[in-house]
Amino acid sequence: METILLTEDDVALRAQLRFALEERYEVLEAGDVRKAINLLGKHEVTLAVLDLGLPPHENTPDEGLRLLHYILENFGIKVIILTGQKTESAALEAIKSGAFDYLVKPASIEQVLFSIDRAILFRDTERKLEEQGLAKITFGIEVGKGLQPAREEAEKNIILKVLKDTNFNVYKSAKLLGVKRESVYYFIKKFGFRREDIDDNA
Amino acid sequence: MITLRLIQSMYMLVIVSGLMVLVILLYLRYLTNRAFKVQLKMVEANSECNYDIGLFLPRVRELVKKAEIDDVFYDITYGEKVLSKPGPGHRRVITRKVTRPDYSIGLGIVTVSPRGYQRYIYMIIFETLFLLIEMDLLMKIKVANDALYNFSRLQTFLLHDVKNVTQFIKGLLYNIARIGGADREHRFVEYLRESAPALSVRTDKILATLEMGSEKEGDEGEIEKVDVLATIRELFELYGMNGQASGEGSVFVNRHKLVTVFDNIIKNMHEKSMNEPELECHASVREEGETVTTVIYDTGSPIKDMDRMFEPFFTTKKSGLGIGLFQAKHVVKKFGGNMTVANTDRGVEFTVTLMKGAPPAVIVPDQTL
Numbered sequence: 001m002e003t004i005l006l007t008e009d010d011v012a013l014r015a016q017l018r019f020a021l022e023e024r025y026e027v028l029e030a031g032d033v034r035k036a037i038n039l040l041g042k043h044e045v046t047l048a049v050l051d052l053g054l055p056p057h058e059n060t061p062d063e064g065l066r067l068l069h070y071i072l073e074n075f076g077i078k079v080i081i082l083t084g085q086k087t088e089s090a091a092l093e094a095i096k097s098g099a100f101d102y103l104v105k106p107a108s109i110e111q112v113l114f115s116i117d118r119a120i121l122f123r124d125t126e127r128k129l130e131e132q133g134l135a136k137i138t139f140g141i142e143v144g145k146g147l148q149p150a151r152e153e154a155e156k157n158i159i160l161k162v163l164k165d166t167n168f169n170v171y172k173s174a175k176l177l178g179v180k181r182e183s184v185y186y187f188i189k190k191f192g193f194r195r196e197d198i199d200d201n202a
Numbered sequence: 203m204i205t206l207r208l209i210q211s212m213y214m215l216v217i218v219s220g221l222m223v224l225v226i227l228l229y230l231r232y233l234t235n236r237a238f239k240v241q242l243k244m245v246e247a248n249s250e251c252n253y254d255i256g257l258f259l260p261r262v263r264e265l266v267k268k269a270e271i272d273d274v275f276y277d278i279t280y281g282e283k284v285l286s287k288p289g290p291g292h293r294r295v296i297t298r299k300v301t302r303p304d305y306s307i308g309l310g311i312v313t314v315s316p317r318g319y320q321r322y323i324y325m326i327i328f329e330t331l332f333l334l335i336e337m338d339l340l341m342k343i344k345v346a347n348d349a350l351y352n353f354s355r356l357q358t359f360l361l362h363d364v365k366n367v368t369q370f371i372k373g374l375l376y377n378i379a380r381i382g383g384a385d386r387e388h389r390f391v392e393y394l395r396e397s398a399p400a401l402s403v404r405t406d407k408i409l410a411t412l413e414m415g416s417e418k419e420g421d422e423g424e425i426e427k428v429d430v431l432a433t434i435r436e437l438f439e440l441y442g443m444n445g446q447a448s449g450e451g452s453v454f455v456n457r458h459k460l461v462t463v464f465d466n467i468i469k470n471m472h473e474k475s476m477n478e479p480e481l482e483c484h485a486s487v488r489e490e491g492e493t494v495t496t497v498i499y500d501t502g503s504p505i506k507d508m509d510r511m512f513e514p515f516f517t518t519k520k521s522g523l524g525i526g527l528f529q530a531k532h533v534v535k536k537f538g539g540n541m542t543v544a545n546t547d548r549g550v551e552f553t554v555t556l557m558k559g560a561p562p563a564v565i566v567p568d569q570t571l
Contacts, residue, residue, distance in 0.1 A: 010366040012397035016373030019393055056473035059358050084365035106368040109376035
């Protein structure tokens with residue numbers, strides 16, 4: 001059964017969301033960032049539904065975005081934002097950071113469930129593709145700046161992913177990438193990759 | 203003889219010259235006094251017009267006439283408003299135009315004789331008038347900007363709560379239609395029971411915010427006996443505060459309003475505890491004669507801007523609205539009580555003193571009919 005972390009500061013709303021979700025999923029509840037981080041450390045969470053306006057700053061998306069970054073950097077799970085923060089900048093920041101979906105309150109429960117189903121489907125498909133050696137790598141780039149920065153960013157992300165997957169084994173990485181070991185060393189130096197950074201993020 | 207005659211004629215000349223200087227000095231004094239009087243009248247008129255240039259400018263013409271200024275013309279723009287009175291195309295004018303991002307002022311006066319000392323008098327009056335107009339405009343723009351800013355903050359604050367309530371209702375409607383078996387039904391009721399206090403506090407807060415400043419005298423809403431200690435304990439539980447509440451005391455007030463008062467205090471402490479996880483929050487309630495005094499204190503860091511704590515729209519939080527404590531004090535005062543805050547040795551301490559009050563009069567139906 002999927003375990004969903006539901007982070008929402010409104011107790012009444014959280015209870016209704018929980019009731020709607022708990023028939024199909026195991027639901028963990030948090031009312032603030034601290035509790036959410038605590039639960040993430042103790043349980044195997046597979047997906048998160050997250051409000052951005054969390055205490056002590058309920059009227060800004062800062063706390064929610066902070067938690068979003070933490071989840072994506074440390075757990076790499078799909079995160080669905082369900083928030084009253086309708087500002088374009090908050091949505092942009094969340095999507096840019098890697099949130100799977102951005103739902104604006106009041107959203108229908110069907111919408112929330114549909115988004116969760118899609119997130120699970122995407123995650124499972126990505127896993128299958130990874131098993132086949134096809135990894136989905138996302139990166140942000142300004143289209144107007146031409147091909148060179150996009151190429152470099154793609155290169156950087158692919159090499160970083162392979163290094164992570166091989167636990168920084170240069171020989172295996174070179175084999176997977178189909179390049180010489182010297183080239184892998186060159187990229188490690190060029191992009192400033194360090195084993196400890198990769199280990200920390202893993 | 204000739205010398206004597208010369209001295210006699212010089213003597214007369216000195217006397218005449220002295221008299222002339224005296225007359226000139228008196229005339230200058232008259233001109234200066236007249237200018238000062240006109241200045242004073244303009245300042246007074248501006249104040250009487252409540253610093254509204256739309257009302258002030260039509261009165262200026264009559265005032266400056268006393269200082270031999272024939273006319274005043276202007277072209278003032280601020281926001282979407284334009285105030286304009288075209289100039290006469292006269293040669294004897296003093297004019298100035300200033301354009302700033304939020305407004306522009308074009309001002310001119312038509313003088314009778316712009317020469318010599320009189321010109322300085324005109325300039326003094328002109329500068330005063332220009333200053334008054336610019337001050338009125340700046341004041342108007344600042345008040346409008348502040349009001350818009352505070353309105354938008356208030357809207358953000360209310361939107362957050364209203365969106366959550368609406369989302370709650372959407373969830374409720376969805377769940378009601380899908381409750382299923384007895385076990386789910388039981389859990390649904392249990393969740394609703396858990397949610398009720400939070401929902402009640404939230405809706406009370408929305409109402410209190412919307413009603414703030416529009417309450418009518420004598421319209422206190424439904425009066426009932428409220429157990430102060432129980433109210434505080436409920437809020438401690440709602441916010442998951444570490445701490446104890448003790449004592450006893452009840453007051454006859456509007457329950458929703460009283461909940462808003464304590465909610466604003468305890469919520470502040472709860473938010474503070476996010477950055478100070480060791481913070482505890484304690485409360486004591488005691489009855490003294492006709493009053494009930496509640497002391498709520500936290501064990502956290504002191505407040506820096508203590509003097510401004512109850513000032514509307516003042517906040518130390520990045521996302522705060524700054525009306526919570528203002529609203530709390532406002533309600534307590536309406537109850538005929540008092541609310542204070544202080545940094546003490548043990549932490550930040552709020553003291554709320556309320557009159558015990560009396561139960562509302564029961565209307566007995568007339569049995570004679």
